[in-house]
Amino acid sequence: DQQVKQNSPSLSVQEGRISILNCDYTNSMFDYFLWYKKYPAEGPTFLISISSIKDKNEDGRFTVFLNKSAKHLSLHIVPSQPGDSAVYFCAAVAYSGAGSYQLTFGKGTKLSVIP
Amino acid sequence: EAQVTQNPRYLITVTGKKLTVTCSQNMNHEYMSWYRQDPGLGLRQIYYSMNVEVTDKGDVPEGYKVSRKEKRNFPLILESPSPNQTSLYFCASSFRSRGINQPQHFGDGTRLSIL
Numbered sequence: 001d002q003q004v005k006q007n008s009p010s011l012s013v014q015e016g017r018i019s020i021l022n023c024d025y026t027n028s029m030f031d032y033f034l035w036y037k038k039y040p041a042e043g044p045t046f047l048i049s050i051s052s053i054k055d056k057n058e059d060g061r062f063t064v065f066l067n068k069s070a071k072h073l074s075l076h077i078v079p080s081q082p083g084d085s086a087v088y089f090c091a092a093v094a095y096s097g098a099g100s101y102q103l104t105f106g107k108g109t110k111l112s113v114i115p
Numbered sequence: 116e117a118q119v120t121q122n123p124r125y126l127i128t129v130t131g132k133k134l135t136v137t138c139s140q141n142m143n144h145e146y147m148s149w150y151r152q153d154p155g156l157g158l159r160q161i162y163y164s165m166n167v168e169v170t171d172k173g174d175v176p177e178g179y180k181v182s183r184k185e186k187r188n189f190p191l192i193l194e195s196p197s198p199n200q201t202s203l204y205f206c207a208s209s210f211r212s213r214g215i216n217q218p219q220h221f222g223d224g225t226r227l228s229i230l
Contacts, residue, residue, distance in 0.1 A: 043205050043221030107157035
């Protein structure tokens with residue numbers, strides 16, 4: 001049962017335009033969400049996060065929006081740059097009791113920014 | 116430089132031959148975890164550790180063992196590797212405050228091929 005879904009395996013965007021990456025989740029216990037970016041032959045690197053008490057978090061060109069009622073979050077990159085071409089993973093955190101936390105990743109979306 | 120170091124980076128071995136992938140971090144992080152990345156499946160958590168001598172199963176623990184005797188090290192052990200464990204493995208670490216809400220730092224990955 002996939003609790004964090006990134007339904008678009010890939011996305012192509014023209015340089016300078018907006019990239020929108022989507023993520024849906026099913027577990028209502030998730031209360032913190034993160035986006036990671038991964039280049040080939042490297043480990044994922046943290047990009048931006050959002051707590052469930054917020055609906056928006058912004059960091060430079062990157063903005064994450066959270067719609068709790070729809071169990072949906074999205075990552076906006078404006079403007080998109082060729083260096084943004086990477087695989088983007090959505091991740092969600094839920095407290096699983098006894099001081100432990102469950103972290104679940106989506107399958108990733110490969111973003112290609114075309115010069 | 117803050118980093119998570121995995122060794123080896125690449126390994127080809129045969130079914131049934133015990134192997135260990137080491138992971139070391141120099142950031143004094145309490146939380147460490149192991150993931151595997153497979154095509155179409157994204158990142159799946161194998162095991163995690165909230166602190167020294169505290170380990171717990173992730174989503175896909177079968178066929179793996181871990182230990183956390185020291186804060187900086189979190190080795191992944193495959194007692195009797197099988198071909199379905201051929202994958203790209205990532206180790207990650209983070210501070211524990213509010214658990215894994217702190218963004219994780221990932222190693223560069225270990226590509227294992229089990230023949």
